[in-house]
Amino acid sequence: MKLKSLICIGLAALMLTGCTQTPDTTTTATTTTAPVTTPAPKEHLHLEEGTAFPASFNLEDSEATERLFDMCEILDGVIVKVRPKSQTITMSAKVNGKKFTLNVNLSGSNGNTSPEQIVTCAKLFWYCYPQMYARFAAKTTPTTITLKFEDFGYEVASASGNEVHIHDKWLKNNPEDFDCLTHEFSHIMQGGWDGNWLPTSGEDTYMIERFADYCRYLYSFKRGYYNDMCWSLQTSQTESSYVTGVRFWVWLDYTYSTKDIDIIARMQKEITEKNFPRADWTNDGKAWDVIFEGTGALGKTLDELWDEYIASDLDTPTTKPREQGGRNALEGKAPLRQSIRDRYPEADDYLKVK
Numbered sequence: 001m002k003l004k005s006l007i008c009i010g011l012a013a014l015m016l017t018g019c020t021q022t023p024d025t026t027t028t029a030t031t032t033t034a035p036v037t038t039p040a041p042k043e044h045l046h047l048e049e050g051t052a053f054p055a056s057f058n059l060e061d062s063e064a065t066e067r068l069f070d071m072c073e074i075l076d077g078v079i080v081k082v083r084p085k086s087q088t089i090t091m092s093a094k095v096n097g098k099k100f101t102l103n104v105n106l107s108g109s110n111g112n113t114s115p116e117q118i119v120t121c122a123k124l125f126w127y128c129y130p131q132m133y134a135r136f137a138a139k140t141t142p143t144t145i146t147l148k149f150e151d152f153g154y155e156v157a158s159a160s161g162n163e164v165h166i167h168d169k170w171l172k173n174n175p176e177d178f179d180c181l182t183h184e185f186s187h188i189m190q191g192g193w194d195g196n197w198l199p200t201s202g203e204d205t206y207m208i209e210r211f212a213d214y215c216r217y218l219y220s221f222k223r224g225y226y227n228d229m230c231w232s233l234q235t236s237q238t239e240s241s242y243v244t245g246v247r248f249w250v251w252l253d254y255t256y257s258t259k260d261i262d263i264i265a266r267m268q269k270e271i272t273e274k275n276f277p278r279a280d281w282t283n284d285g286k287a288w289d290v291i292f293e294g295t296g297a298l299g300k301t302l303d304e305l306w307d308e309y310i311a312s313d314l315d316t317p318t319t320k321p322r323e324q325g326g327r328n329a330l331e332g333k334a335p336l337r338q339s340i341r342d343r344y345p346e347a348d349d350y351l352k353v354k
């Protein structure tokens, strides 16, 4: 088997549901003079050190559940609210001045994913989503995301619009695979992608999944703490071209993006804005001239870049760590994950998420 592949929604769903509607902000002027009261800030509900997670949530006990989800220690200002009726836990916080909201919906869950695993999934969101948003978001990219744990539907996980679904049994059976969610959260950046306006190879709109796995590698929770134990970047031995190669795009970005020119973010923008039909995205298509403008990749075809990549010393090092949390051999060769942080220093906030 190749990668532990994710089952993702098709392009059609992305095309149909990629955007959120901007709320109607038209207001009627009022002359009310009622005093404005500001609620007192809520005291943080930190878990006592060493507190064990319960075997299951009791959403009726809002305070105990809020305490489990409280992330004030790891990200300032997260407000947690439990809604027992809809079996939803809502977390909101501002990250770098932008408000994000995560709704964790357990109404389809059968309790196969443990409370500790669910909280880890929420932490993962706060770690990876604002980072990806800062780099890739379009005007319509949602900042309110719903994460549903469901004991039905896709075997692994899926994304559509501003919703991500993960099967309730997936983490029970694959307890290290949290970063399948990093992959799914990155699909939310692809609202507006359309199969007629992006790189394709026959029927394969390959860049959709390559982009999501590129993000999975670079934004994986705790710099790959879980991810690298259970999922790895393939080499050119098993991925034979840029159409199938995830590592190629990691290499391309690392090698040719600069502090001021971000090749992957440019590509995301051109695709989202539907600036080039698929005929312009061929091996030597003119879309690449725009994306590579100002970089050392300009004037090279993707096949030429592929040959350069497989001759580089980044094609073969493994991304499997010797031990959990240890640095993998590829990162030892080139600090790929750090290079993204260096280019986007505002991401420092997210690294507090432990």
Ligand SMILES: [Zn+2]
Pocket (backbone or CB within 6 Å): 006, 007, 008, 009, 183, 184, 187, 209, 212
């Ligand atoms: Zn996918």
